[in-house]
Amino acid sequence: MRSPWNFIDFDEVITGFGRLGASFATEYFGVMPDMMVVAKGITNGTVPMGAVFVRPEIYNAFMSGAENAIELFHGYTYSGHPVACAASLATLDIYEQEGLFQRSQELAGYWEEAVHSLKGLPHVIDIRNLGLVAGIELAAIPGKPGDRGFDCFLRCYEKGLLTRTTGDIIALSPPLIIEKHHIDQMIAMLNEVLKELP
Ligand SMILES: Cc1ncc(COP(=O)(O)O)c(C=O)c1O
Structure with a gap:
């Protein structure tokens, strides 16, 4: 969706990870967004996980703080949870091995x-x-x-x-x-x- 600031954000919570026969709706429509939010298919819904993908300029803006500071500090208890990350990596492998997007x-x-x-x-x-x-x-x-x-x-x-x-x-x-x-x-x-x- 294009905001008044010309910022393109795609909610790919449902459309992402092969549902449209492409990796993401952005790929399906040939659009390069500034930001994408994903969930569900990222772990095949087996373990709760969401992620935000941003352009390098946005990412770098958050990474330019003091070296010992936590970037984009939210204090979530389960941020980057290893079990969810393992489920996600395994899911991505299976998508590829079984050609599920295709x-x-x-x-x-x-x-x-x-x-x-x-x-x-x-x-x-x-x-x-x-x-x-x-x-x-x-x-x-x-x-x-x-x-x-x-x-x-x-x-x-x-x-x-x-x-x-x-x-x-x-x-x-x-x-x-x-x-x-x-x-x-x-x-x-x-x-x-x-x-x-x-
Ligand atoms: C299109 C879409 N965006 C966002 C959400 C919310 O996702 P989450 O609960 O992982 O934050 C949902 C939930 O069903 C959804 O369908």
């Missing part, structure tokens, strides 16, 4: 067709996708924003499908190891739920 790129077309097959089902007013991520927007119940989305989330959960909702939007971001038949299963469950949702 896999996500290869599945993106199948995923797109699958999620768009929900078009025309009750309550669906918009479907958006990119790489292995999608948003399915449902019409809100008048005066009760978010209720239909939450109902959809619960019904999917009961059937064995874990989704995420932001208001009345169902957010889907499956694991990069997903197989086509899993995608079919997800869409079949969503299809059933959307038809039975009041």
Whole structure:
């Protein structure tokens, strides 16, 4: 997002680490940001960890203090936690060894067709996708924003499908190891739920 100071910051917490079939959304869109925040995929979500990547000019600005001072002092108890760092390094190795970013790129077309097959089902007013991520927007119940989305989330959960909702939007971001038949299963469950949702 471009701020009034011409500063570009990318929130890559969801889009990073292969989800779009590229390392990061910045690479996918060919943008060089000033700053990027990442989490989730950095450890495959196994151990809590987040990171901030910045341009060298910004990094150097923080590194120019007194030699014995802690740069960007926040005092977090778990900063740079060795277990999280080990999980992250192992995750990065597996992404590479198993070619998972490539896999996500290869599945993106199948995923797109699958999620768009929900078009025309009750309550669906918009479907958006990119790489292995999608948003399915449902019409809100008048005066009760978010209720239909939450109902959809619960019904999917009961059937064995874990989704995420932001208001009345169902957010889907499956694991990069997903197989086509899993995608079919997800869409079949969503299809059933959307038809039975009041
Ligand atoms: C796009 C996006 N940015 C940031 C966050 C917050 O991430 P964290 O809890 O790791 O700080 C989330 C959490 O789901 C997210 O989806």
